[in-house]
Amino acid sequence: xxxxxxxxxxxxxxxxxxxxxxxxxxxxxxxxxxxxxxxxxxxxxxxxxxxxxxxxxxxxxxxxxxxxxxxxxxxxxxxxxxxxxxxxxxxxxxxxxxxxxxxxxxxxxxxxxxxxxxxxxxxxxxxxxxxxxxxxxxxxxxxxxxxxxxxxxxxxxxxxxxxxxxxxxxxxxxxxxxxxxxxxxxxxxxxxxxxxxxxxxxxxxxxxxxxxxxxxxxxxxxxxxxxxxxxxxxxxxxxxxxxxxxxxxxxxxxxxxxxxxxxxxxxxxxxxxxxxxxxxxxxxxxxxxxxxxxxxxxxxxxxxxxxxxxxxxxxxxxxxxxxxxxxxxxxxxxxxxxxxxxxxxxxxxxxxxxxxxxxxxxxxxxxxxxxxxxxxxxxxxxxxxxxxxxxxxxxxxxxxxxxxxxxxxxxxxxxxxxxxxxx
Numbered sequence: 110x111x112x113x114x115x116x117x118x119x120x121x122x123x124x125x126x127x128x129x130x131x132x133x134x135x136x137x138x139x140x141x142x143x144x145x146x147x148x149x150x151x152x153x154x155x156x157x158x159x160x161x162x163x164x165x166x167x168x169x170x171x172x173x174x175x176x177x178x179x180x181x182x183x184x185x186x187x188x189x190x191x192x193x194x195x196x197x198x199x200x201x202x203x204x205x206x207x208x209x210x211x212x213x214x215x216x217x218x219x220x221x222x223x224x225x226x227x228x229x230x231x232x233x234x235x236x237x238x239x240x241x242x243x244x245x246x247x248x249x250x251x252x253x254x255x256x257x258x259x260x261x262x263x264x265x266x267x268x269x270x271x272x273x274x275x276x277x278x279x280x281x282x283x284x285x286x287x288x289x290x291x292x293x294x295x296x297x298x299x300x301x302x303x304x305x306x307x308x309x310x311x312x313x314x315x316x317x318x319x320x321x322x323x324x325x326x327x328x329x330x331x332x333x334x335x336x337x338x339x340x341x342x343x344x345x346x347x348x349x350x351x352x353x354x355x356x357x358x359x360x361x362x363x364x365x366x367x368x369x370x371x372x373x374x375x376x377x378x379x380x381x382x383x384x385x386x387x388x389x390x391x392x393x394x395x396x397x398x399x400x401x402x403x404x405x406x407x408x409x410x411x412x413x414x415x416x417x418x419x420x421x422x423x424x425x426x427x428x429x430x431x432x433x434x435x436x437x438x439x440x441x442x443x444x445x446x447x448x449x450x451x452x453x454x455x456x457x458x459x460x461x462x463x464x465x466x467x468x469x470x471x472x473x474x475x476x477x478x479x480x481x482x483x484x485x486x487x488x489x490x491x492x493x494x495x496x497x498x499x500x501x502x503x504x505x506x507x508x509x510x511x512x513x514x515x516x517x518x519x520x521x522x523x524x525x526x527x528x529x530x531x532x
Contacts, residue, residue, distance in 0.1 A: 128164075129518055131156060135164045136174060136519045139195050140220055140512065141334055146180060148190040165193050172523035173199055174219065174515075195220035200261050200523075202311075202511035203252050205245055206268045206324065206504040209236070209285050209351045213501070214248045216255065217508035219263070219515075221335055225255060226501075238291045246300035253305050261526040263311035266511030267297060268324040268503035270352055275369025278321030284387035285352040294321045311515055311522050320510045324348055325372055326363060327506025328461050328496070329356025334509055336497035337459060344457045345449050346496070347374070348503065349464030351411075352387075353395035357453060364453075375399070379444045397441035400463050406434035417463040421470050439471040443478030450479070451487045461496040461503075468495050 197218030206213040271283030278294020310318040329346035342361035353375030357364040375395035383392030401411040409415040423431035460468040
């Protein structure tokens with residue numbers, strides 16, 4: 110796990126800023142790693158024992174963000190090192206993954222514990238922008254009813270398959286949802302004021318507590334923090350549903366682009382004479398390997414309840430049309446993945462969403478096709494792997510997004526939660 114290092118010297122740095130940085134460092138470590146002994150925190154953060162003790166005491170007594178317990182076992186001489194434990198029940202967030210035909214909603218506790226999860230179907234007549242905002246707010250109200258009287262909602266995170274302006278959660282374009290130029294972040298904030306009138310929502314003054322981001326970006330964030338990419342700082346995460354997106358992390362940092370729009374790999378043109386895409390271009394990558402394209406190639410009509418997993422099962426059972434469909438998909442997967450590998454030189458290409466079901470049966474063909482051309486040096490260390498978080502990568506990423514303010518300024522946000530309601 111790579112964390113920011115403590116400031117090497119307080120020279121030129123205000124003492125309060127240094128303290129806030131180190132509180133963030135400690136809480137972030139415990140949030141990602143789970144219960145951790147003080148001795149381990151000392152070794153991993155570079156802070157000395159007395160500083161770790163003081164910081165843990167502040168987080169515990171001032172804000173109730175952690176508690177300290179004696180270890181279950183102890184070997185060796187001397188007093189055992191206390192274990193710092195995140196307060197999972199006391200600090201929670203609400204996370205949402207908005208899809209074309211469903212909303213996945215969850216309560217997630219500090220430390221990453223999944224406390225509840227539900228799938229809310231979106232009937233065909235209720236998939237418009239206003240209907241989805243209203244249903245999300247109603248679902249948030251239902252989730253909030255399970256929060257205890259001493260529980261703080263530290264934020265709300267929302268994943269959406271869209272080109273999202275990172276500053277305010279404004280959806281510029283979501284072709285598979287049929288949305289364009291929609292103020293999703295602002296609409297959700299307004300709706301949630303009514304949905305959660307008595308519940309403090311975290312976020313520093315002047316900053317939105319409801320955070321909205323692209324689903325693939327959040328999938329990459331979650332896999333890097335808690336999934337298959339832990340310990341790997343150069344990754345490409347592919348989110349495959351009806352459409353296709355990519356979340357990219359370079360040198361441990363998300364690649365956002367100038368407006369926050371980086372990673373729209375599904376609209377990378379791979380076949381100029383191919384099918385017309387919902388975006389208006391011809392031959393976008395998602396027209397060749399998106400779920401709808403795979404279903405059509407296998408003889409199924411999109412929207413009739415078919416899935417990539419079902420096509421894979423048909424191919425495994427010997428269905429000739431399904432096998433041909435997967436063969437063609439492997440061709441276009443190799444083209445697109447090869448391009449991404451040449452561009453970003455990742456350690457891992459992670460297959461998420463329905464692409465996860467595809468990888469096991471097409472990996473050999475994809476690797477073989479990639480090996481037939483392209484830069485050898487770019488692909489010599491790359492691995493193609495399924496997501497560890499399955500279909501919930503974007504959901505967990507939305508939770509991490511919601512916790513970001515609290516992790517950046519633990520005591521400041523905790524104080525805000527204790528005294529005000531902000532959405």
